[in-house]
Amino acid sequence: MKFDLHTHHQRCGHAIGKIEDYIHSAIKTELDVIGISDHSPFFAEEEDQAFAGSAMAKSEFPSYISEVLLLKEKYQDRIEVLLGMESDFFPEHFEHYRKFYSQVPFDYIIGSVHYVNRFHIFDKKRWNNAAECDLLTEKEQYYQLIQQSVHSGMFDILGHMDGMKGCNPAVSDIQTDMLDLTLKVIADSGAAVEINTSGKRKECQAWFPSDDILERACHYGINVTFGSDSHDPQHVGYEREQVRQRLKEIGFKHWVFFRGRKQQRVAL
Ligand SMILES: [Zn+2]
Ligand SMILES: [Zn+2]
Numbered sequence: 001m002k003f004d005l006h007t008h009h010q011r012c013g014h015a016i017g018k019i020e021d022y023i024h025s026a027i028k029t030e031l032d033v034i035g036i037s038d039h040s041p042f043f044a045e046e047e048d049q050a051f052a053g054s055a056m057a058k059s060e061f062p063s064y065i066s067e068v069l070l071l072k073e074k075y076q077d078r079i080e081v082l083l084g085m086e087s088d089f090f091p092e093h094f095e096h097y098r099k100f101y102s103q104v105p106f107d108y109i110i111g112s113v114h115y116v117n118r119f120h121i122f123d124k125k126r127w128n129n130a131a132e133c134d135l136l137t138e139k140e141q142y143y144q145l146i147q148q149s150v151h152s153g154m155f156d157i158l159g160h161m162d163g164m165k166g167c168n169p170a171v172s173d174i175q176t177d178m179l180d181l182t183l184k185v186i187a188d189s190g191a192a193v194e195i196n197t198s199g200k201r202k203e204c205q206a207w208f209p210s211d212d213i214l215e216r217a218c219h220y221g222i223n224v225t226f227g228s229d230s231h232d233p234q235h236v237g238y239e240r241e242q243v244r245q246r247l248k249e250i251g252f253k254h255w256v257f258f259r260g261r262k263q264q265r266v267a268l
Contacts, residue, residue, distance in 0.1 A: 001032050001033065001257075001266045002030065002031045002032050002033070002237070002240065003031060003032060003033035003034070003035065003225075003226065003257045003266070004026065004031055004033075004034060004035065004226060004227060004228050004230070004236055004237050004240060005033075005035035005037060005082065005084060005108065005110070005157065005194065005225055005226065005227045005257055005258070006035065006037050006084075006086065006110060006159070006194060006196060006226075006227025006228060006229045006230070007022045007034065007035065007036055007037060007038075007227075007228065007229075007230045007236060008037070008038050008039065008086075008229070008230065008231045009021070009022055009036070009038060011038055011056040011060055011064060012038055012039045012053075012054070012055050012056055012231075013052055013053040013054065013055070013056075014053055014054070014231060015230075015231035015232065016231065016232050016233075017232065017233040019036055019067060019068060019071060020071060021233040022034065022036065022230065022233050022236055023071060023075055023079060023081060024233070025230075025233040025234065025236040025237075026079055026236050026237065027075075027078055027079050029236060029237040031079065031236070031237055032079065032080060033079070033080045033082060033257055034079055034080070034081055034082070034236065035081075035082040035084045035107065035108065035227075035257070036068045036071075036081065036082065036083060036084060037084035037085055037086045037108075037110055037227070038055075038056060038064060038085065038086065039054065039055040039056065039085075039086050039088070040055060040085055040086065040087040040088050040097065041055050041056050041057060041058040041060065041061050042054075042055060042058070042088070043058060043093070043096055043097050043100055044090065044092075044093040044096050044097075045058075055088075061100065065083065065104055068081065068083045069083060069105075080259075082107035082108065082257070082258070082259065083104075083105065083106055083107050084106060084107055084108045084109065084110060084258075085101070085106060085109050085110070086110045086112050086159055087101070087109050087110065087111055087112065087154070087155065088112065088113075088114055088115065089111050089112065089113050089145065089148070089149040089152070089154075089155075090115070091145065091148050094149075094152045094154060097154070098152075098154055101154065105260070106261060107258050107259050107260055107261065108156040108157060108257075108258035108261060109154060109155050109156055109157070110155065110156070110157040110158070110159040110194065110227070111149045111150075111152075111154060111155030111157070111158055111159060111191075112158075112159030112160060112163070113142060113145045113146050113149060113163075114163075116138055116141050116142045116145060116164070117138070117141065121142070121163050121164050121166065121167075122163070122166050122167055122202070123167070124167045124168075124203075126138075127167065127168045130168075135168075135170065135171055135174050136174050136176060138164070138171075139164060139171055139174050139176055139178070140176050140178045142164050143176070143178040143179060143181070143182045144178065146158065146161060146182050147181070147182050147185045150182075150185050150186055150189045150191055151185070151189075153189070155191055156191060156192065156258045156261060156263070157191065157192045157193070157194050157225055157227075157258070158186060158191055158192070158193050158194065159194055159196065159227070159229075160194070160196040160198070160199070160208035160209075160229065161182075161193055161194075161208060161209050161213070162208050162209040162210060162213055163196075163199075163208050165199075165204045165206070165208075165210070166199055166202040166203065166204050166208070167202060167203050167204075168203070168204075169203060169204040169206075172204075172210060179213065179216075180216065183213075183216055183217055183220050183222065184220060186217075186220075186222055187217075187220040187221055187222050190223070190263075191223075192222070192223040192224060192225045192255075192256050192258075192263070193209065193214075193217055193222055193223070193224050193225070194208075194224070194225045194226065194227040195207055195208070195209070195214070195224060195225070195226055195227070195243045195247070196208040196227050196228075196229050197226075197227075197228050197229070197238045197239040197240075197243065198228065198229035198230075198231075198235075198238075200238070200239065201235075207239070207243065211246070211250065214246075214247070214250050214252075215250055215251075218250050218251045218252055223255070223256045223263065224247060224252060224255050224256070225255055225256050225257060225258075226240055226243055226244075226255060228240070244268055247268055248268050252268055253267065253268060254266055254267050254268055255268055
């Protein structure tokens with residue numbers, strides 16, 4: 001059972017191709033399951049499209065849902081299409097987000113912390129003139145937000161969980177107990193951690209999360225899943241087989257995907 005749960009498309013303003021192009025690519029790479037998980041709109045902002053180029057407009061949300069549901073039906077004999085979303089997590093707004101999600105027949109929601117202290121984690125400017133102590137503070141705040149996102153109970157999957165290293169690989173060398181505390185919180189919640197291969201195309205040139213984090217995740221009995229975080233149909237399933245091999249080497253026995261928000265176990 002081959003799956004990829006993390007894909008975007010042109011609606012967000014920074015990906016190319018239509019949803020259907022990602023489905024075609026998934027069929028071509030012989031996946032059994034393709035999850036569509038575009039970025040959540042900025043529900044708490046007043047404007048319809050507060051940050052064009054970051055996410056779909058609020059008014060696009062219903063058409064996104066109906067398009068994926070239509071394609072799910074259209075392709076049911078060739079591939080299983082799942083309705084997902086990569087949701088931002090803002091501690092001050094999550095109840096507002098929850099209201100929008102509660103009316104939708106999602107298969108799963110990926111919770112991703114993208115903003116720490118108002119800066120996007122993949123924004124290179126945030127690291128200009130940053131001292132080592134800043135890195136520690138930022139890293140701890142980042143993991144604190146991930147813990148809060150887990151406590152919200154809104155998410156089936158945690159997206160790119162050491163994503164902060166993406167544009168500043170040095171962040172990985174900063175030691176903090178917060179990482180292990182976060183892993184314990186995730187283990188208790190039953191949420192899955194995604195191995196996200198898009199980091200290979202960023203400055204860190206590595207998957208999210210790193211192997212050492214995955215080894216600890218395995219020790220704590222955390223479930224894992226896979227997402228290419230494709231913003232181009234060509235990247236669907238990117239390095240899926242290498243991830244599967246690595247997970248087996250680390251000691252994982254299975255990985256999971258979600259159908260109707262219920263976890264499905266697949267042997268590695
Ligand atoms: Zn994106
Ligand atoms: Zn993301």
